[in-house]
Ligand SMILES: Cc1cc2nc3c(=O)[nH]c(=O)nc-3n(C[C@H](O)[C@H](O)[C@H](O)COP(=O)(O)OP(=O)(O)OC[C@H]3O[C@@H](n4cnc5c(N)ncnc54)[C@H](O)[C@@H]3O)c2cc1C
């Protein structure tokens with residue numbers, strides 16, 4: 001069982017959260033309004049090829065059982081230790 | 092010390108500096124591919140490189156269930172072909188795989204769900220598989236201990252029943268294929284992790300191991316939970332996340348359950364071994380993990396559902412409990428075939444559902460490696476289907492591996 005520290009609610013049980021997976025940095029849609037080939041590849045990269053390290057992973061969790069905010073953490077996928085400054089995210 | 096009179100099951104040859112084909116990963120899928128390369132194509136200039144020991148990966152960590160009750164043609168076709176091969180393999184390998192087609196029972200918990208199962212059963216019939224929809228007394232006769240009467244939160248509406256589904260002794264699968272491939276002259280090396288895949292002029296040229304470099308014409312990666320790490324040795328990104336999946340075994344009791352039963356309001360599946368132990372599994376732990384250490388929340392979840400099906404289980408104790416790292420793709424289906432890198436093919440993304448497909452994957456991959464063309468059954472499972480929008484998403488869950 002993970003103990004995730006929410007920046008708003010403090011340390012809370014994993015069961016209060018839903019997993020959002022690796023943090024994805026979305027391509028700048030406005031920079032590529034025409035959906036060119038490169039833009040499509042960028043979307044493919046972001047959506048499907050997100051990192052899956054055996055080690056520290058920057059990922060997001062939704063605190064549905066608390067403040068209803070997305071929380072960003074760095075968790076080591078080998079031993080589940082959570083290392084970082086927990087960061088809240090807008091919506 | 093003990094067990095010295097047991098003969099080695101595979102040869103331990105000296106490693107050559109070059110092979111035609113290198114298979115990375117000596118689990119069931121890798122060993123099956125080696126076997127069919129020798130048997131169907133007479134190709135034995137092959138090295139299978141296993142990083143730890145044969146059967147140490149997911150092949151001997153799974154809950155041994157085989158079945159082919161899939162909705163989409165691509166998913167169904169491969170697994171149904173595997174069921175046919177399972178029936179022949181104990182003879183072919185001269186190794187008792189203990190394939191027991193005791194029947195697979197997939198429980199539906201509402202009329203709507205049962206309707207959906209009926210669609211799946213009809214799709215399977217069109218593909219030539221035997222399958223029935225069971226309700227009421229027919230279901231009770233099929234699974235006498237199943238609790239159909241209590242005021243359960245998720246009552247059972249009926250079930251999909253596939254008679255050819257069942258269980259197989261998983262470690263025997265890895266060892267049976269390995270022994271046969273070794274007898275045919277294929278070299279298998281344990282404790283030989285691949286640390287580098289070398290590419291010369293856009294083509295695979297060799298792999299590095301702690302025991303030295305091996306030059307080769309082609310490389311086939313089949314490493315399940317380590318897929319991203321090994322593919323990255325060749326600079327290849329994969330649409331896969333690795334997630335922990337657990338399994339449990341109770342103390343043994345007298346025979347009480349013939350079939351394999353799957354509970355679908357949440358996930359919990361159960362069978363009883365020939366020794367009398369109950370083997371249980373459920374959903375993944377739900378987030379990326381290479382820990383091979385499971386969360387308690389999932390243990391409670393799987394056991395609670397098992398007790399809903401079979402209340403008598405509450406009096407049994409767990410004897411063993413373990414985990415495996417499951418490689419789950421963005422559409423929940425496997426990726427099999429050539430990669431964009433010349434001479435490099437891959438088989439991955441089987442998650443916690445790939446044991447049943449072992450011989451079919453080996454059979455088809457051997458054909459690909461021998462003839463350099465992709466056989467029909469694995470054609471839909473291409474690496475580039477994600478970029479092309481041709482996902483094979485049986486569950487319709489989207490690009491969230493932890494939901495598949
Ligand atoms: C708990 C659990 C329950 C499951 N239940 C079922 C089930 O009931 N039915 C079903 O069909 N499927 C099930 N599965 C899934 C199934 O076990 C796998 O899909 C299947 O066994 C994968 O086979 P494989 O040969 O590809 O993998 P593995 O057996 O994992 O073989 C891969 C091998 O690659 C090796 N390797 C890794 N890195 C390297 C390297 N760098 N160099 C060389 N070798 C390397 C590993 O040591 C390993 O032995 C379950 C999985 C788990 C974890």
Ligand SMILES: [Zn+2]
Pocket residue numbers: 006007008009010063066067068069
């Ligand atoms: Zn919160």
